[in-house]
Amino acid sequence: MKEYIEYIKMIVVLSTISAVCGFGLAAISAFTKERIEEQKLLNVEGPTVKKILAGSTNDLIKDRKEIVINKQKYIVFIGKKNGAPWALAYTTDGTGFGGEMSVMIGFDLINDTLAGVGITSHKETPGVGSRVTEDSFTKTFKDKGLNAVFKIKADGGVIDAVTGATVSSRGVCGAVQKGVPLYQDIKKQVLK
Amino acid sequence: MPSSEIKYRNLVISSAPHIHEGRSYSGAMYTFIIALLPAVIFAISRYGMDAARVIAVSIASAMASEYIIQKLFRKPVAINDGNALLMGLLMAFILPPSVPWWLIVVGCFFSILVGKQIFGGRGGNTFHPVLLGWVTLRFSWADYINYSYGAINYTLNFSVEYPLHVLKKSGAAAVSGLNYLDLFLGNQVGGTGASAVLLILIGGLFLIARGVISWRIPFSYLAGVAATASVFWLADSAKYADPLFHIVVGNVMIGAFFFATDYSSSPANKTAMLIFGFGCGLFTVLFRILSNNPNGVFFAILFMNILFPLLDKIRPAVPGKVMKEA
């Protein structure tokens, strides 16, 4: 009998501690959730957004919209000049050499061209594949029309691949290709 | 006669044997240094005072480090055993003649402190101290110890392009124009003294002839390089250079005869020596071909240094044991 009491005590104590901890964590998590998201956007995507939508006068992180297309949620950053939106940017993903990479694509709303491309996160080999994050590669996307073939030249496209990093270059192009068709829908929703 | 009445009491007592071959550790070290002297003269005649400066600074800082550390560790000071001198000389040999003095001092100090004394001083080092020092230099100041950059300010009658860099960058066709005999005679960029391939080889053969080192490690090293390079070369001779090229360029000779044969960081059993040397050669070529870094010798030797205690477990059967058990 004594044994059973001990077992029950063990179960009760461990469960209680776990429960208290679980509820505590849930509370703290709920409390910090919003701020963490903001921090993440600010630190992970913030620098890229600022670079792509350079010239905007508003707070890019604050002026973001969540838009759902085909049940998928996109966070769209809107760049404004003198209060009027001139560009937007959102993130899509592609597959590089080391795995998934997140690519942010910026669009010029006025000319309907690409305002720029930036890689927000990647797992490419440092010094080799990671060279796709450098400006010399990403700037080749700038000002391209939406109908351009976003493939590397070896695959019949218009983009110069980084030497020795064909797979990574392909990954970026794939992300852009995936992102461009969404533009019109997103534009509509943003300007609504 | 009871011991109280015995006359001669002050005789020397020692265990057998009562004679010795006559060699000593410092003798071996100085033989190493003598074997390197021709290359020292070569280096000074080619690079002038710069080579002399590098060698002098290197030796001085290695010996000073040894002295200071032994004092600090309260160990008997043994800088006259020639080991620190040899370490300094070897460090100078693998650095280009243009390196700044502070780089040599840092390298030598690290070599002696972390490479040698931390492991227990003479006989304790698992890695070749100089190579350990060299690695930290390479991590920190790769441009300074780049052989091509180092040779730019000298008027030399050969290309300042480091052959292995050329091979890495432009493929085997770019190095096929090189005269191997020329490279072998020392007309290539490289370390202050290490580029004198022929003289290093002569020094190494001298060491073997004097019985200071065994032939097993150096020759199995060269065999390892040749064999591995041959495999690649036979597979695709347009892409990979031939084995002879791999042997005559880039520190293979000094690595085989002077670095891989370091007593404390190489195996002592005969079979293990052969495997060790061959492994060094294998990894030298693999590092050269498969890694970004064109120079594989030092990393290969350091890598095999890790394996040597394991290799030393390969020991021959005891003949008496076989006899008794049979």
Next chain:
Amino acid sequence: MDVSLPKQSVLLIKKSANGEGMPALSSGESIKTGGKISDAEGKLLAYSPVTGTVAEIYNLPRVDGDFTAVDVNTSENDVWDENCRGIDNYFDREPGALVSLLCDSGFALDIRKDERPDAVILNCLESDLLVSINRNVLAEYGDTIRRGLRLLKRISGSDIVIIAVPGDLRDFAEKVAVDGSERIAVVDLLKPLYPFGMKEIIPRALSRKGIRRPLVITPEYLNSIIVFLEHGSPPVHKFITLIDRNNVRINMKVRIGTPISHILREGNIKISELDKLVLGGTMRGKSSFHAEFPVTADIDAIMVQDRDAVVTLGNEACVNCGKCIGVCPNKLQPHLLARYSEFSLFERCRDYDIDYCIECGLCAYVCTSRRALVHYIVFAKKELAKMAKEGDHAIESDNIGEGLACHPVK
């Protein structure tokens, strides 16, 4: 050169492990040549090599153990002990009985019933560097040795008898090998290299291969067995090589029990402070801390080394150069054995086959760091033996006698 009989001889009697072995003697008692001077049996049995009166009995430590020493004032005329009688028709006796009789009398012959030797090897190579006694032994005892070989051939049951000699002793060996028209042994010429003369190594040096369990015996020991069987007491003389500080060698025939100081005087060698006096050859001899030790049957040479020639072997760190591995005749790793011993890892020494070390001394001879490798190894062996004893697994030493004319030690 024959060394004269000294005025006073010293007889050494080895003490047994438990300290027994005091002789059945007292001061003033007179002893006769060939008489037993200890009560013990087997290996500890000792016979007197001289006639005289006992002057003093005391303990004498030697490097290899404790001994009881008996000082005897010798008389010029040898009187043989009346109990000293040979064994009639010993040649026709049953082999097993003969072997056990020899064992009981202090001789050790490694012949076991269950495991017969597959060859008899007469080892005429010198036991150590600079030793050169076998020429004299073969010259003087040739006939006895021939009889001995016949006996050994009979009691060992082996057809193969090999006389292993260096080239320059070939003629002596041929004489020993042939008895009238019958050839009793084959002569195998070996290079006089060290350590071929050690019983563990010599089977491998022979031109005949495949000998697994030989009976190896030196000519002097064989002679002493026959002398004992024929006369009831082992020989009273021993051949030694006296080596002076310039490595000049004199071969001497010495009465066992003669103090070394007496021999040095006769050989005209002075010894002074900080010199080294070695009992045995250069590679395996044991240094002695004074010159009053007597010649015993296990000493083949006496060497005096000048103070300037003394080699200092120490405990500098091993640098792993591998020289010792290259020279070890048993392919051991002396550097590892010494290191394990230095740090008291004796069990590891056993894993690395320390039991197969024959203490030839070659590793320490070539050691780059001049480490006292043999010293470390011997130390580890002793510690292991002690541990085995403490653990109550006392191992019978199968290292029984070889090479010693059995008188009076062993």
Next chain:
Amino acid sequence: MASIAQEFTKGFWKEIPPFRLVLGICAALAVTKSLVDGFGMGIALIFVLVCSNIIISMLRKVIPKKVRLACYIVIIATFVVIVELITQAYVYSLYEALGIFIPLIVVNCIILGRAEAFASKKSVLRSALDGLGIGAGYTLALVFLGALREILGRGTLFAGSQYVINLFGPSFKPYAFMVEAPGAFVCLGLLLGIMNVLGD
């Protein structure tokens, strides 16, 4: 019996974790690329250590012996997640720099070690002081290691904060080896050696 003050001070020298107890080495090697990173890790650890020590000490009579480790781990993990969430929300740059090592505080032997060896036996006050002292000692060690590596490997101090100081001027060529992973081992090894020489 050690005085209350000693419970606090022992962590600074006598039982300074990475050097004397050789605990928490993994984090000590990985996050000491700069002084600031080391300091941040130290503060995070102090928080977890003090909180978990207090809670465990409070519950020491309630927790059954057989499931004590499970309870400790749950409590420690809770505080670690709290630290993670808070750094993520308020000091994101530190969160980035410390990376995986914040979650790994859970398995940092110091915390479980103190819980098992100290907090489960001593009073709440003593446990809190012990946690504070050991945590502060750990922070001190990380700061020292971080500073050493930063000075040698980058020539700066306080890099990663707005008070960054460039110690040797622009001509200094940093010994970058020291901020690489092997440099961490070498540095820690040398400091351990020095601590052994200095003794108690």
